[in-house]
Amino acid sequence: MVRVYYNTTIYFRRTLMQIIEKTLENIFLQTITKIYPKLNSAEKLFIQKTHNQKFGDFQTNFPMSVAKIIQENPRTIGQTIIDNLETNHLIAKCELAGPGFINIFLKNQFLSDHIKQIDIQPWDFSFLPRAGQIIIDYSSPNIAKPMHVGHLRSTILGDTLKRIYRYLGYEVVGDNHIGDWGTQFGKLIVAYHKWLDKDNYKKHHITELERIYIKFANEAKKNPELDDQARAELKKLQDGDPENTRLWKEFVKVSLDEYEKTYQELDISFDTVQGESFYHNSMPDMVKLLLDKKIAQIDQEAVVVFFPESENLHPCVIQKKDGAFLYATSDIACLNFRKNNYKVNKILYIVDERQQPHFKQVFSIIKKLGWNLDSEHIPFGFISFSGAILSTRAGNVIKLEDLIAEAIKRVKKVINTKNPQLSTEEKNQIAHVVGIGAIKYADLSQNRTSSYDFDWNRMLAFDGNTGPYLQYTYARIQSLIRKSKTRTDFEPTANIILDTDTEKNLCLNLTLFPQVLIKTMEAHKPNTLTEYLFELAQKFNTLYNSMPIIKETSPVFSSRLIICQKTAFILKTGLNLLGINVVDRM
RNA sequence: GCGCCCGUAGCUCAGUUGGAUAGAGCAACGGACUUCUAAUCCGUAGGUCAGAGGUUCGAAUCCUCUCGGGCGUACCA
Structure with missing residues (x-):
């Protein structure tokens, strides 16, 4: 953390992590305003993660979205932008593809440096309209x-x-x-x-x-x-x-x-x-x-607000x-x-x-x-x-306390078969955290606008896309970290090795977290966040199952352990934002 | 009747500036534990994105209509 003191206003400023998508947007925006000074379409510029590695790491379809306004072929626009892009520290190369996509490939060094800052520096969200x-x-x-x-x-x-x-x-x-x-x-x-x-x-x-x-x-x-x-x-x-x-x-x-x-x-x-x-x-x-x-008037002895027909609203009684x-x-x-x-x-x-x-x-x-x-x-x-x-009067409600009790009971059963050696106290604590996690995740991972029929097995599932799956992934990482405590060859500043698709995929996913949070907030849809965390956990588990971590020696060991730490941090932070806690073993 | 929401794999669902080959989980089938926690992973199979038209370089996504479902429809909250 760097503290900078100024004479006029006394405050300290931490170095903040820039969000990759935003940084890329700024780079492109600079070039675009230079080439097309009259184009007032900055809001059309969006950088997003690609869904397929062959299309690079990030991409934008900006050329296609402004082709009509500029009255030029989108591929020409795209190529012009690429040719005029100033060299910078994060983009390795850009490719024009398909009808006018710009595919962006990041420098490995940048990605490595960026990931190492996760959980050390906070992200810069200062551009959000946060007044009030x-x-x-x-x-x-x-x-x-x-x-x-x-x-x-x-x-x-x-x-x-x-x-x-x-x-x-x-x-x-x-x-x-x-x-x-x-x-x-x-x-x-x-x-x-x-x-x-x-x-x-x-x-x-x-x-x-x-x-x-x-x-x-x-x-x-x-x-x-x-x-x-x-x-x-x-x-x-x-x-x-x-x-x-x-x-x-x-x-x-x-x-x-x-x-x-x-x-x-x-x-x-x-x-x-x-x-x-x-x-x-x-x-x-x-x-x-x-x-x-x-605004209101008296109608049939009640005080009522009437609305214009265009609003399609029934009259609203404000006093009976x-x-x-x-x-x-x-x-x-x-x-x-x-x-x-x-x-x-x-x-x-x-x-x-x-x-x-x-x-x-x-x-x-x-x-x-x-x-x-x-x-x-x-x-x-x-x-x-x-x-x-569900209605209290009809008496068909499932009380929250009963749901919570059942969740805890079911988790305990699993713990007793998987980890019977744990102390009773620890079992209780884990059962509580995991049980609550299952309930919250089950609901939050659903698109909020859809109605659903309550189902015990569905709400209290522990496999697949569930809260316990994410908590389990976190606990696995903690186990690795515990076992690495005695290692003397760990280099906290080691470069992150991005040679395999498995490692690169996971690392790229790590960088998406802040933008996912913004998206979740803007749409008020927590399932955006759960989906991201689930994908992150899946990518981690793929790595975990396909390559050794603490059995390696440095520098590979250090690189992979750093990836583990950062993954754990994002999982924990993300789960906490969903109101779900984590445990170190389960 | 009018209004709002919805219809995506056998089941439950993701998929928000319209973007490249529509994705997960569960269930099914085949495989991986003397090896870092198998609550895991890898693979196979599974689709007329309800239907029809339209808008355009491009539609699950936007517009119109039809069919099917849910909810709401002034003196409850």
Whole structure:
């Protein structure tokens, strides 16, 4: 690390690793602006990894993408660019290929030097628009209901995005927007007085609250009068009735305590927990504001926002005829709060795809208000079970705590056959890390937009493209590193030998990590990252199975061990960004 | 009815400025452990990218239509 002190502004600057794709883009851009000064198409320039070694290491299709604008043959453009490229320290040669691809071959020396810097210097992400804060709304369980696999996606998606944004240098606020206000509390209060089993409640708060909630739903079908009672209790709560307020606070507290256990098991944390109730007091102001600005109007005794036909949205009720507020109202109030209390870069809502119309409505309303907030709904497909939608009331949920327990149980079984000599304590620790890893990876490796049917064997698989596979690869490397500790012939600064396709492939893959992170962040799709890590692990395992590492002597031994260290670093860093930990043996 | 999402190998799915021969995992079949952890690796087989048209140098990707599936459709969240 090099520290440079300046006179005017006192700060230190570390030497940062440049991202290869960006460096190449800069080199090409220099040449392109020189040859085609009028061409304002820098955004069309993308350098990407080739999918086949015969096409070089990286490539660009820039000539084809601008051929029409320049009105020249793409091959001519490509050749002109290649001929005018200034010599530099990273490109060995460029080839024109096919209809107008430019294939780029890197210098081995550059690649070797570059890889050696991995885990020594951090990458330079300073070109990203990082001003302000990224606010991420995720997890958001409903009070008094157990967290089930349906909450998994929002929770770990949000957590992963939070980690990735932070790693890229953004300031992030993770907000658990809990469902702690609304109609279910009227029902719960009625059910609490009628059916609560106090012993059960003491033993397991949420299980009992869930039971009486389901009972209420069933009883109300037979006896609609219960719904009226629930509405009355809700009204009392909203009007500040002391007894109902006390009960409500109790429900919230016991629920949060319970969720906290699951969050700890999953290694999930939040920066703020501000549920719907937090915004309750400001909701009347929101309604008034929208009425004053003539954005909302009174229709059939309710306060409603209508949208132009082109937006294809249903009217949005922001206050019911009985005076109660709704989900949309609280989201508007929440946005108002964020506008006033944060310097917003972007707001992300990690909520399932069925709520897409709701967010369109809310975003349309704040646009009418002239609030300049970059808000984005990050939708994901929902999880069903045997084709049915998971629902607390229907009672077909799989609780997160049960899923976690089953995962740990299954991992233990494998450890006992593979590594029975490990201590019980270590077995437990490994089982926990690997079990959680399997669950998180199973979900994150799926494209978030697709819905899927929950399947125990699929979610808890340990072979193939799974979390345990990546953790296993990491553990294998750690084993090599342990065994190399006593070696005296290790040269940490040795050149990396890139003579075989196996070694070169793996090394090239190592360099892609920072760009993959950017891509993952931009599309908000963690499966981009899982896919990359899986490929990296596969390439490592190919090397591991086809060539000796610690059985070699230096310089080959040193070169391969350095590759191992760097691979382990990327695997660990990548897995940690997915919220998955690693173990040194398993 | 209208709106949104989806249809890719036997199964589950990747595939985001439109790029070269559409890829993985699982399952199947054949092979590699007295050798750095076989939760691994190597190989074989498997495709009308739902169908039809269009846009162009080039389409799984963009546009139109048809068929099939899921979800949503103002006073729940």
